[in-house]
Amino acid sequence: MQFFTLSPRRAALATAAAAALVASSLFPGPANAVQASIDTAPAITESTVQALFDATDEAARQFDGEAARRGGVDPATVDSYATGFAATGGTVRNAGIDTARIPRLRAAAAGVRACAGRTRYDYTGLQLNVYLDSCKTNALLYTIGGGVTVIGSITAIIGVTGLPAAATAALAGVLAIAGAFLGVCSSKGRGTVIHNVPPSSITWCNSQ
Numbered sequence: 001m002q003f004f005t006l007s008p009r010r011a012a013l014a015t016a017a018a019a020a021l022v023a024s025s026l027f028p029g030p031a032n033a034v035q036a037s038i039d040t041a042p043a044i045t046e047s048t049v050q051a052l053f054d055a056t057d058e059a060a061r062q063f064d065g066e067a068a069r070r071g072g073v074d075p076a077t078v079d080s081y082a083t084g085f086a087a088t089g090g091t092v093r094n095a096g097i098d099t100a101r102i103p104r105l106r107a108a109a110a111g112v113r114a115c116a117g118r119t120r121y122d123y124t125g126l127q128l129n130v131y132l133d134s135c136k137t138n139a140l141l142y143t144i145g146g147g148v149t150v151i152g153s154i155t156a157i158i159g160v161t162g163l164p165a166a167a168t169a170a171l172a173g174v175l176a177i178a179g180a181f182l183g184v185c186s187s188k189g190r191g192t193v194i195h196n197v198p199p200s201s202i203t204w205c206n207s208q
Contacts, residue, residue, distance in 0.1 A: 044151050044172055048073055050165040052081050052155060056090075063156075065095025080152025087139045087153070088160050101142070101153075117191020117208040121161040128198050130161055130171065131208060133191040137182065144179035151176045171196055174203050181205060 051071030056063045063085045065078045073081075082095035086102055115135035122129050132140065136157055143153040155172040163171070171194065175182075185192045185205035194205045 044155060044169050046166040046169050048077065049155055049169045053159060053165060056085070061090040062093065063090055063095065064093045077152040080150060081156045084143055084153030084156030087143065088136060088157055116189055119161055121163050126197065128167060128196045130158065130163060130194040131191065134186070134189055136160060137186045137192045140179065141182055141186065144175060154179070167198060170198060174201050178203065
């Protein structure tokens with residue numbers, strides 16, 4: 001996929017950045033930035049994310065779990081995605097949601113009368129930038145707990161940006177392990193912007 005294609009020059013820059021990050025492990029970046037590097041992230045493949053997206057009608061804001069299962073997604077990931085999708089205001093068919101988590105996710109989002117910030121993404125050719133408004137950031141923070149049981153929900157929340165499947169899979173894996181650093185970046189209540197150097201796990205964030 002062209003989204004993750006790096007020129008030799010950009011690949012060298014990414015390698016250099018990775019080496020510097022490994023040397024310092026986890027550390028805060030400039031001012032309000034937080035940075036993380038992950039060696040091993042929970043596995044969610046591009047094909048799985050694409051099958052989830054294919055089962056999602058964005059115009060109607062509806063997810064069909066049966067369509068995702070027919071596309072080869074395992075039932076646990078389907079239900080995890082459904083939970084995250086419901087938390088962003090979508091409706092779910094033919095899938096289970098975590099009823100204990102949904103009220104907390106919605107309460108977090110409802111705590112902001114009007115969602116601050118914007119939700120979108122851009123890609124500069126070297127750096128991926130994912131913007132999440134304050135409501136979606138809160139939902140993501142309440143979802144993150146580490147491990148494969150929440151990675152579908154993380155995927156669903158990131159997916160509202162329209163990010164391609166390959167990038168969503170990579171970023172969801174990173175956030176499932178190190179997503180707690182978003183708490184610092186979201187503290188001002190203006191939403192967050194998550195930065196990544198694909199296809200590496202070099203990831204950091206700022207307040208919008």
